[in-house]
Amino acid sequence: MDIHEYQAKKLLAEYGVPVPKGGVAHSATGAIYQANELGGDKWIVKAQLHSGARGKAGGVKLCTSQRDIAKFCDKLLGNNLVTHQTGPAGKMVSSIYVEEASDISKELYFSIVLDRAIQKVTLIASTEGGMDIEKVAEETPDKISKITIDPAVGMQPFQARQLVFTLNLPNSAIAAASRAVMKCYRAFRDTDANLLEINPMILTTDNKILAIDAKMSFDANALFRRPEIFEFRDKTQEDPRETNAAEHDLNYVGLDGNIGCLINGAGLAMATMDMIQHAGGEPANFLDIGGGASAERVATSIELVLSDDNVEAILINIFAGINRCDWVAQGIVDLLNKRDIDIPLVVRLSGTNVEKGQKILKDSGKKVTTADTLSDAAHKVVAAWKQATGK
Ligand code: GDP
Ligand code: MN
Numbered sequence: 001m002d003i004h005e006y007q008a009k010k011l012l013a014e015y016g017v018p019v020p021k022g023g024v025a026h027s028a029t030g031a032i033y034q035a036n037e038l039g040g041d042k043w044i045v046k047a048q049l050h051s052g053a054r055g056k057a058g059g060v061k062l063c064t065s066q067r068d069i070a071k072f073c074d075k076l077l078g079n080n081l082v083t084h085q086t087g088p089a090g091k092m093v094s095s096i097y098v099e100e101a102s103d104i105s106k107e108l109y110f111s112i113v114l115d116r117a118i119q120k121v122t123l124i125a126s127t128e129g130g131m132d133i134e135k136v137a138e139e140t141p142d143k144i145s146k147i148t149i150d151p152a153v154g155m156q157p158f159q160a161r162q163l164v165f166t167l168n169l170p171n172s173a174i175a176a177a178s179r180a181v182m183k184c185y186r187a188f189r190d191t192d193a194n195l196l197e198i199n200p201m202i203l204t205t206d207n208k209i210l211a212i213d214a215k216m217s218f219d220a221n222a223l224f225r226r227p228e229i230f231e232f233r234d235k236t237q238e239d240p241r242e243t244n245a246a247e248h249d250l251n252y253v254g255l256d257g258n259i260g261c262l263i264n265g266a267g268l269a270m271a272t273m274d275m276i277q278h279a280g281g282e283p284a285n286f287l288d289i290g291g292g293a294s295a296e297r298v299a300t301s302i303e304l305v306l307s308d309d310n311v312e313a314i315l316i317n318i319f320a321g322i323n324r325c326d327w328v329a330q331g332i333v334d335l336l337n338k339r340d341i342d343i344p345l346v347v348r349l350s351g352t353n354v355e356k357g358q359k360i361l362k363d364s365g366k367k368v369t370t371a372d373t374l375s376d377a378a379h380k381v382v383a384a385w386k387q388a389t390g391k
Contacts (some may be wrong), residue, residue: 001218002050003232006097007025008109008196008214011229012130013144015187017180019211022099028073032066034098042101044212045069047076047092049083050237052199052215059093062101068096092236095131102210107135107200109144114194114219119165119233121188123181125163129200129229155185169203176209177201184211191229192222241285250297252304257282258389259381260311261300263303264289264318272317274376284310291322298331299338299382306341313344317377318351325349325357344384345358345369348377 003011009019022319023034035043045068050298058295059081062252073096081089092223110131126144127135136143145166149155160181164174172383188196196218202210223230235243243254253269258283269286276283282323285308285345289301305311318328328349335341349357361368371377386391 001220001223001230001233001239002096003216003218004048004095004234005046005214006048006095007232008216008240009095009211011191011216011289012187012211013183014182015190017187017211018209019214020044020099020102021099025073025096025098026094029058031069031073031096031098033061035066035069037350038098038100040100043069044099044101045072045269046099047081047093048095048097049081049086049093049232051083051085051091051205051215052197053083053085053131054081057081063390072096072212072364084175086389087331090329093130093135094234094236094385100213102200102202102212103205104200104212105205105207106169106203108202109136109199110181110184111197111199112193115148118148119168121185123147123149123163123185125167125181127167131203133199149185149371151189154189155182157182157183160185170207173203173209175215179213180209181298191216192219192226194218194219195249203216241308243249243302244307245287248297248304249302250289250301250303250304252285252287254285254308255283256310257284258310258312258391259385260284260305260314261286261309262292262305262314262316262318263287264293264320264323268319271374272378274310275378276315276382277377279375279378279382281313284308288364289318289323289328293323293327295334298328299335302332304333311343314341314346314378315383316347317374319351320349320351320353320357323351324353326360328354329357329360332368333360334367336364336366344381344388346371346377346381346384348372350372373380 002247006024013019025034027032034073042064045061045063076093080092081093107129109126111124113122124146128143137173146161164177197215239254242252242338263272271284287301346369369379
């Protein structure tokens with residue numbers, strides 16, 4: 001689960017990481033109020049959405065008057081902002097963060113990630129912070145330093161210094177930077193985060209260390225024991241199709257094509273996506289019904305796939321082991337008894353109780369195209385979709 005920058009900064013501040021003073025607002029008037037509360041005559045005003053790269057998309061502005069702030073808020077609040085990380089639809093901006101502007105002498109990069117492959121935590125730092133870190137990683141990887149922490153041992157101060165020494169900071173800033181790194185690690189560990197990224201961490205013109213951007217993401221499987229983090233959830237930033245499925249305990253992945261897919265198991269999902277593309281179609285999504293799905297669960301799953309406006313044909317591909325083809329078939333028939341589906345529906349059942357399942361579909365008299373193999377199913381659904389839509 002991702003959180004907003006202002007929430008991450010609040011959290012980091014509680015752990016003693018130096019961040020600028022700021023206040024969040026939901027209207028232009030609110031943003032001006034926050035600026036007045038902060039005092040001074042220049043502020044950094046930032047759109048809050050679950051995406052980086054806001055600066056390049058016009059989502060971060062240095063303002064020197066109330067009029068500047070109002071103009072920025074009017075342009076962004078209530079609208080979607082498209083960055084190169086959001087996808088073409090962008091993400092809704094419903095809050096604005098107003099901060100004291102800082103005078104930057106150097107922009108550094110700092111992040112902490114969970115490295116599942118080695119079961120350790122990796123800290124990454126670079127002198128080349130700011131808006132082009134991806135380019136730095138690609139073109140001059142030697143400018144990026146890393147250290148690895150064994151979570152069972154924890155982080156030692158010498159490790160923080162070792163990382164900070166690579167940043168060419170003035171002597172007077174080294175201790176503060178090392179402390180900030182230690183505190184970030186603490187925040188990361190204590191909150192079950194799987195990502196903490198501060199880009200940029202800055203050296204101010206008076207040689208202070210300050211986190212002026214912050215991104216944090218948390219392990220969804222640990223949120224049950226972090227209610228204070230779960231409070232930060234903002235559903236407006238999530239794909240509503242995925243949120244809706246999660247509420248039914250179903251795994252749903254939204255994609256950009258037109259063929260809705262209902263499958264069981266991630267491996268079969270991948271194979272099904274490939275086969276649809278091979279047959280000349282594009283998947284709109286896939287929904288994993290999991291193991292031992294009841295007829296009711298299957299019907300709910302089909303409803304969810306249908307609620308995606310991009311879906312113009314459906315492929316149900318079940319390879320039943322723990323699942324039962326008769327339950328799946330019953331779910332399909334139950335749904336079709338409840339409502340008509342005016343788009344092509346192709347079903348391929350295989351495995352446990354397959355004869356029973358096929359009989360249920362056949363006896364129902366409903367308009368369902370059946371298929372024997374995955375390849376057959378993919379070709380049938382793509383052909384039916386082309387015929388139905390003329391595409
Ligand atoms: P991002 O584009 O979403 O990563 O947003 P950031 O919060 O990182 O801001 C983008 C850029 O705006 C930073 O890399 C800085 O160059 C600039 N910026 C942000 N805050 C300040 C500030 O307080 N003072 C100055 N001078 N520049 C800032
Ligand atoms: Mn940034």
